[in-house]
Amino acid sequence: MSDKPTTIKEIAKILKISVSTVSRALNDHSSIGLTTKMRVKKLASELNYEPNQKAIQFLHGKSFIIGVILPELSESFFSTAISGIEDIAYKRNYTVLLAQSHDDAEREKLLVEKMKTQRVDGLLVSVSKTTSTYEHFEIFKRLNIPVVFFDRIPPVKDIHYVASNLETGTYEAVNFLLKKGHRTIGMINGPNTLVASHERKEGYIKAMLSNRLKFDPTLIINSDLTEAGTIEVMDNMLNHRRKPTAIVTFNDYVALFAIRYTRSLNLNGIDFVSYANLPIINYMDYTPIASVEQFPYKQGKKAADILIDLINKPKNESGADQAFFNVVVESVLVINDPK
Amino acid sequence: MSDKPTTIKEIAKILKISVSTVSRALNDHSSIGLTTKMRVKKLASELNYEPNQKAIQFLHGKSFIIGVILPELSESFFSTAISGIEDIAYKRNYTVLLAQSHDDAEREKLLVEKMKTQRVDGLLVSVSKTTSTYEHFEIFKRLNIPVVFFDRIPPVKDIHYVASNLETGTYEAVNFLLKKGHRTIGMINGPNTLVASHERKEGYIKAMLSNRLKFDPTLIINSDLTEAGTIEVMDNMLNHRRKPTAIVTFNDYVALFAIRYTRSLNLNGIDFVSYANLPIINYMDYTPIASVEQFPYKQGKKAADILIDLINKPKNESGADQAFFNVVVESVLVINDPK
DNA sequence: TAAAATCACGCAAACGTTTGTCTGCAAAAT
DNA sequence: ATTTTGCAGACAAACGTTTGCGTGATTTTA
Numbered sequence: 177m178s179d180k181p182t183t184i185k186e187i188a189k190i191l192k193i194s195v196s197t198v199s200r201a202l203n204d205h206s207s208i209g210l211t212t213k214m215r216v217k218k219l220a221s222e223l224n225y226e227p228n229q230k231a232i233q234f235l236h237g238k239s240f241i242i243g244v245i246l247p248e249l250s251e252s253f254f255s256t257a258i259s260g261i262e263d264i265a266y267k268r269n270y271t272v273l274l275a276q277s278h279d280d281a282e283r284e285k286l287l288v289e290k291m292k293t294q295r296v297d298g299l300l301v302s303v304s305k306t307t308s309t310y311e312h313f314e315i316f317k318r319l320n321i322p323v324v325f326f327d328r329i330p331p332v333k334d335i336h337y338v339a340s341n342l343e344t345g346t347y348e349a350v351n352f353l354l355k356k357g358h359r360t361i362g363m364i365n366g367p368n369t370l371v372a373s374h375e376r377k378e379g380y381i382k383a384m385l386s387n388r389l390k391f392d393p394t395l396i397i398n399s400d401l402t403e404a405g406t407i408e409v410m411d412n413m414l415n416h417r418r419k420p421t422a423i424v425t426f427n428d429y430v431a432l433f434a435i436r437y438t439r440s441l442n443l444n445g446i447d448f449v450s451y452a453n454l455p456i457i458n459y460m461d462y463t464p465i466a467s468v469e470q471f472p473y474k475q476g477k478k479a480a481d482i483l484i485d486l487i488n489k490p491k492n493e494s495g496a497d498q499a500f501f502n503v504v505v506e507s508v509l510v511i512n513d514p515k
Numbered sequence: 516m517s518d519k520p521t522t523i524k525e526i527a528k529i530l531k532i533s534v535s536t537v538s539r540a541l542n543d544h545s546s547i548g549l550t551t552k553m554r555v556k557k558l559a560s561e562l563n564y565e566p567n568q569k570a571i572q573f574l575h576g577k578s579f580i581i582g583v584i585l586p587e588l589s590e591s592f593f594s595t596a597i598s599g600i601e602d603i604a605y606k607r608n609y610t611v612l613l614a615q616s617h618d619d620a621e622r623e624k625l626l627v628e629k630m631k632t633q634r635v636d637g638l639l640v641s642v643s644k645t646t647s648t649y650e651h652f653e654i655f656k657r658l659n660i661p662v663v664f665f666d667r668i669p670p671v672k673d674i675h676y677v678a679s680n681l682e683t684g685t686y687e688a689v690n691f692l693l694k695k696g697h698r699t700i701g702m703i704n705g706p707n708t709l710v711a712s713h714e715r716k717e718g719y720i721k722a723m724l725s726n727r728l729k730f731d732p733t734l735i736i737n738s739d740l741t742e743a744g745t746i747e748v749m750d751n752m753l754n755h756r757r758k759p760t761a762i763v764t765f766n767d768y769v770a771l772f773a774i775r776y777t778r779s780l781n782l783n784g785i786d787f788v789s790y791a792n793l794p795i796i797n798y799m800d801y802t803p804i805a806s807v808e809q810f811p812y813k814q815g816k817k818a819a820d821i822l823i824d825l826i827n828k829p830k831n832e833s834g835a836d837q838a839f840f841n842v843v844v845e846s847v848l849v850i851n852d853p854k
Numbered sequence: 855t856a857a858a859a860t861c862a863c864g865c866a867a868a869c870g871t872t873t874g875t876c877t878g879c880a881a882a883a884t
Numbered sequence: 885a886t887t888t889t890g891c892a893g894a895c896a897a898a899c900g901t902t903t904g905c906g907t908g909a910t911t912t913t914a
Contacts, residue, residue, distance in 0.1 A: 522869095
């Protein structure tokens with residue numbers, strides 16, 4: 177039946193002491209007598225007193241809220257990452273304000289606006305596929321609100337970010353296939369505009385060269401990552417004068433399309449390696465024999481940690497030595513259990 | 516280089532007018548002259564003025580934040596649901612404070628606490644599997660903060676909730692199998708403690724009876740939903756004196772375990788129907804022939820809508836006719852495309 | 855025993871905004 | 885010419901909390 181929440185004032189009035197005393201008593205300030213403290217605390221809990229967080233946030237300009245903008249929660253990479261973010265936030269007493277851009281640059285802009293008006297203490301962003309300008313993040317710099325990018329990072333200087341280095345994982349993947357005896361290895365890569373595509377390619381090349389093998393660029397084919405696109409690429413692969421005996425695919429979806437397609441052609445014997453996006457891959461019948469793991473949970477945790485560190489950093493120290501956190505999580509190859 | 520954000524006060528001082536005038540000018544109040552409005556707005560945008568949301572929230576005790584507590588974001592049901600929640604929140608100008616209980620009752624309690632101290636305007640909850648007491652939600656009633664449960668709802672009276680009715684979908688599923696000619700239909704059900712298990716069973720029974728068939732309770736077997744548990748149940752099914760030609764499984768995971776197991780035994784010919792939890796099922800080779808769809812996105816949207824309606828409802832109207840929203844989203848059967 | 859230190863608490867300002875009420879002043883109505 | 889209306893803007897209170905400073909009262913130290 178209680179209507180309005182209890183305030184510190186009411187407690188003060190009832191106890192006939194000043195608000196400041198009540199405040200200090202509740203916060204265990206040293207200058208308050210033990211008996212007064214007890215009386216205050218007792219009454220406070222009787223009245224179900226809850227400090228008005230809005231007032232406190234307002235008072236010292238902190239919200240203990242970090243904003244997170246990411247493309248799609250339904251992609252398991254992101255839902256796992258947010259899990260890590262949320263866990264760290266929880267531990268460090270922050271809460272997470274969540275928004276998804278649905279890979280729409282316009283919506284992303286609006287979300288940034290909203291985060292700004294909510295005055296989050298910090299922002300975590302994985303940019304949308306379609307985002308091509310990055311000025312909307314500049315506002316946060318002016319407002320002195322730290323921004324940390326993760327996974328999908330914008331190609332600009334002077335930002336904090338956490339991302340995985342796909343080169344290492346790809347290197348391992350190709351190496352693994354070579355060790356298995358494969359000599360002709362195809363790669364279904366993504367659009368060249370993605371940093372990630374570039375890293376995959378580099379890893380591939382390095383693995384070939386370090387094994388004293390010639391790099392054949394025609395064995396890396398770009399795709400638009402759709403099912404149709406994948407089939408088209410597969411046709412190219414299968415008709416290649418050097419038909420690959422193993423294929424590295426851009427992600428698990430592509431792997432699934434490709435595997436299904438080869439099976440429909442009754443082709444076995446091609447080994448697939450993919451990048452781990454889908455946990456469900458473990459439940460499937462025909463899976464890639466290995467996956468490059470990108471540790472989304474770890475990335476999320478790390479990004480959140482950095483952000484909160486940044487938030488709590490002793491103000492603008494001289495401004496000069498503004499260091500930027502650039503954390504790279506190495507990707508590694510995981511051999512899948514054979515079923 | 517701007518250090519502290521611009522305030523309405525500074526604008527007032529520069530323009531030599533009062534703060535109230537500035538405030539009204541920015542809010543297009545009718546009692547401010549056009550010229551003054553222009554001057555104020557011009558200067559405001561020049562100074563990159565951003566209203567301090569914390570002050571506003573504090574002033575009229577609203578945060579425009581809704582809290583969401585759910586078990587696991589990595590379960591696609593929930594990540595899809597949150598997507599719907601977030602979309603509605605976005606549309607209606609709210610933001611989403613997210614937290615996951617990881618199906619841990621203790622953590623859930625703490626999260627409720629945190630939501631309370633953050634003074635969210637409303638709370639959306641899908642309770643953890645292990646939650647058995649529900650007093651921690653009572654606090655919100657006292658604080659007059661609306662709570663809406665969705666999907667996993669506590670077995671108590673007088674709450675708002677949105678949940679799917681699995682009975683209808685199950686009825687359709689069994690009916691579908693019967694129409695296909697199956698006469699012996701097994702069901703791998705979940706623990707009896709779940710409301711959902713009960714609904715599945717009811718749907719099953721009704722379908723049988725409405726087709727003038729006898730209901731054989733031994734064809735419904737409870738499982739703990741693990742892989743081992745599923746295999747055990749499957750062994751029972753396959754050795755049953757009436758060996759089922761079709762099986763309804765509790766969820767997609769169970770379906771996958773069961774299908775994989777039958778295939779390992781080189782048994783084909785059993786038709787499976789499941790409940791749609793995993794979008795990835797579409798990419799798989801051997802899938803249930805049909806799924807009961809529970810519309811997580813729709814459920815999320817609906818729940819969020821109800822919550823925000825509740826938040827904005829004209830206060831405690833006499834208290835007497837406190838109506839509770841109990842929305843049931845009918846589940847329906849979806850026939851999966853054959854591959 | 856006087857001076858200094860310590861204790862326990864009160865006063866009031868401050869955070870940024872909104873909003874009800876009040877005040878001049880000019881134009882319109884009587 | 886006086887009253888009324890309407891306009892444009894100012895004043896100040898209010899939201900709940902924290903915190904620097906001040907102030908008596910008591911205890912300790914010299």
